[in-house]
Amino acid sequence: MSVTQLYPPGVPCWIEVATPDVVGGASFYGELFGWQFDSGVTAPDGGTYVVGSVEGGQVAGLVQPEGKAAAGSWRTYVRVADLDAATTAVVENGGAVHTPAVDVPGLARSALFTDPAGAVFGVRELAGHRGAERVNAPNTWNFNTLRTPDTAVATRFYGSVFGWLATVADFGFATGTMWCLPGYGDFLDTRNPGWKQGHIDGGSPPGFTDAVGWLEEVEGGADWSVEFTVADAARTAERATELGGEVLSGPFDVGGTGSAVLADPSGARFTVNDYGSAAG
Template identity: 35%
Template structure:
């Protein structure tokens, strides 16, 4: 689905902080069919934009010395019309400012926060760069999901800080899940992960990439140096698997099996997903 209509508070961009941009480019280029363009080093710090069929889908950046002890990781960014106001709201509602709003010349304003449950979440206030241009097609982002150890606190945080209009998809002891938007309009999800996230693993956002064939994609990824962390599993929402790229950054893949949508809320509308 090209040119998603991204509303404030919805996911609008993803990027990878990696210890090896050359290895990342080779891996994701082969796996998802991405092309890459590096930005000006002085102006943008060599930030790399990934494109699919000429449309921007993701970014990647080499970790600096201050991030050397942190694992390689993908990040989700939510759209904000005022990053400074969002930073104030994050603090007011129990979150943390990991990186205060920073101007990216001509492109927009970015910031990194910790939500009230400890999960890192990015914010993007757009100017020229409005966000990704292609979603929910093979090799592009399909869904964004927060796995949280404090489910009620997380839901309230995103409602209060980002204005999420939430919908409870499931509320049983086995499966608690709330979405941003309802049904066909759902754009992201919050899952109660308190029963399965290890003590040493903080609450975290996870990104799903759409693929045509989960098993073929897994085989290709492993051949390129990835590891299978979980799955593949058939679900009502598609065939899912969790992988780690060659430097350890985790991501998920989802293939529509015809039993439902390719996103984990069975949403047919991937606008902003």
């Protein structure tokens, strides 16, 4: 039976956190975000995989790899039409295979790679699985940011692999660089008529409707960060520490958006944004 897909090729479609303690991770995110978790399945490598949901819609996965006790980390998966072709494109453009492709029959084929700066990211060829079913709502995934020491190299790599363009966005109070996939806004507008006009009416910068992520130049190593929408970033940061997590940065306010960078008890780093209530 065919499945109506929520994400076109070239768009981040799923996130998961690799953790040495899937039970502890489920407890942390369940308390922090109100996620409900399924009973879990055995992952292809023999580890444990559970899926978190909000109001019946899948939001993220938690995986405990077999025999590994490394610190936790969030992973972003980009949908592709052909995983084998994507693997070739990654390697030919200076990336490398981190974890070879695994097949979950009837659901998806996935693999993990590193980009030229060492940032780990995933690709997923979807079948029965549709990706994250609830996004951009309180306590769900909102965006991803590539933090890298060389944005020029990143722009060439991800442009070649996924067709992304690095586009500067001016919000008045600050500027940022978006990853844009040409035509993505048209896809969203077809599914949600008025989407593009709503961005225009709301004062979004040109190209924002095609945005699939953010690009930020930093010193040191490269990584992909995951961001979540919450009702109150400051309160979420406080609650995270009560649950055994850590506040790495913030809470702070940028243009009316409260944000904080947090880590769960296993060390997996993530950001929360409240898009309205001032952090304090």
